[in-house]
Amino acid sequence: MNEDQVAYWNGEAGTKWAAHQDILDLTLEPLGLAAVAAAAPAAGEKVLDIGCGCGATTLELGRLVGPGGAVLGADISSPMVALAQQRSGAAGNITVLEADAAAHGFAPGHYDLAFSRFGVMFFEDPTLAFSNIRKALKPSGRLGFVCWRGVKENIWVTSGLEVALRHVPRPEPTDPLAPGPFAFADPARVDGILGAAGFTRIKATPFDADLMLGGKGGPESAAEFTLEIGPVGRLLADAGAETKQRVREELVARYREMTNDQGHVLAKAAVWIVTAQAAA
Template sequence: MTGIVNTAQAEAWNGYEGEHWASHAERYDAVNNGFNDYVLDRVGPDDRVLDIGCGNGRLTRLAAARARSATGVDLSGPMLATARARAAGVPNVTFEQGDVQVYPFAEGGFDLAVSRFGVMFFADPVAAFANVRRALSRGGRLAFLCMTALSGTDLGRVFGALAEYLPQPTGPDGSGPTSFANPERTTAVLTEAGFEDVACTRVEADQVWGRDVPDAARFIGDWGPVRHHLGMVDDATATKAKEALTAALEPFAGPDAVRLRGTAWLVTGRRS
C-alpha cells in the first residue's frame, strides 16, 4: 500500500465503514446503479480508465467492458477484496490500494478518470485532483458523480426526520459527502488543479434502499454515519430516531422496493 495522507478516512474505510460497504456490495450498488450510465456513456473503446475511489468495483468492471483497460484505486482493503473477487476472470481490470492524493500514478497513464461518489473525502482536494490530472494523457478527460446539497431532495427529507434526535449524518453542506455540493467551489477546485472546460450538470436517478420499509430503515440505520450518531445518544432517543426514520421512508415504499429519487452533480473537465 502506498503512502497515506488522509489517515482519518483510511481508518474509516478499513474499519466498520469499509466492512459494511464490502459486505453489502449489492445493496450499495442498488442505491447507486441508476447513475452509472451518466459516466459510462463517456467511455470509449480505446480508453485507459482510472476509477477514483472505486470501492467494490462495480463501475470499474462496467468501464472495462467498454474500454481498453480499467484500474480502480481505493483506500479500503475490505472493499478492494470484494472488488477483486467480483472481477475474477476479467482480464483488463486491476485494483490498487492507495490514497489518490499521493498515489504514484504513471504520468499520462490514463485517458479518462471517472468516479461514482468516490471523490468527496480528500484531505486536500486540489492536490488530489492535480495528481489525477498528472495521471491523464494530454487532452485526457474527467467525469465524476458527487452528491448535491440535501435540501429539497428525497434523501434530505428522510435525514431531516432524524434532526430532532441526531446530527445530520452527512455533516453540513461543503464537508464530508456533500463537500462538492456547491458547483462554484467544485469548479474552483478543479481549475486550481489544472483542469479546463469544467462543467457541473445536475442529474437524477432512482435509488433502491430496501425491499420494504423495515428493510430500508435497518440498512440506513447501519450505515456508518447514522450508526455512529445512534451510538452517541441514549437508548430512548435512539429508538425515537429509528421510529422517525421508518416513518419518513413510508411515502417512498412501492410494491417491490423503497425508492428515493436521487440527485447528483455530473462533473466533467479536461486536461489541457
C-alpha cells in the same frame, strides 16, 4: 495524507459498505450509469476508477473498454478493495489497488479517462489530489465523476434525518467544505478546484433520480440501510439500542409512505455529473 479518511474507510464504514455491497450497488446504479454515460469510455481506452470501493463501476468500465482496454481501480479501503479484487478477478482487463489517489504514483500521461462514483469528495487537499490525477491522464485526457448536491435536495437523506433528529440532538454544524459526501455540493467550488488542478472545459450538470432505498427489500430494508450507512448512520453511531429501535420503527412508517406499486422505497437523489478535460 488523508489519514482521517484512511482510518474511516478501513473501520466500520468500509466493513459495512462491503457487507451491503449488493444493496448499495442497486441503490446507486442510476447515478453511476449517468456518470459513466457522460464520461463516455470507449473500447480500447485506459481508465482510472478513483475511490472505486467494492468495484461496481470498475466492472462496468471494464466491460465498456473491452479486452483491448484496461481499468485500474484505486481505493484506500482495504475491505472494499478486497471485495473489488474478488469481483473483478475473472475480468482480465481490471486491476484494483489499495492506494490513496491523492498521492499514488500513477503511470504519468497513461490514462484516457479518470472516473469516479462518489469517491472524490474526501480529499484533505482536493487541488493536490486532482493535480495528481491529472498527471496520470494523457494530454487532453478526460475526467468524469458524480458527486452529491446539497443535503436539502437529497430526500433520501432528509427523510431519514428528520426521523433521527426526533431522537438524538442535532449535531453542531460542521465545516461544509471539510472532506465528506457533501463537500462538492457547490459547483463553483468544484470549478475552482479543477481549474487550479489543471483541468479545462469543466461542466457540472444537475441530475436527479429516484433511488431505490434499501434495494428491493422495501421499508424494513430501507430502514436498516439508513441506520447503518450514510449521514443518518453516522449520526446514530453512538446511540443506544433502544433509541435505534425507536428510530427504526419510525423510519419503517415513514418509508411506507414512500413505496411504489412494487413495494420499493423510492427517494429523490440530487447529484452533479461533472466532466472536464486535462488542460494541454
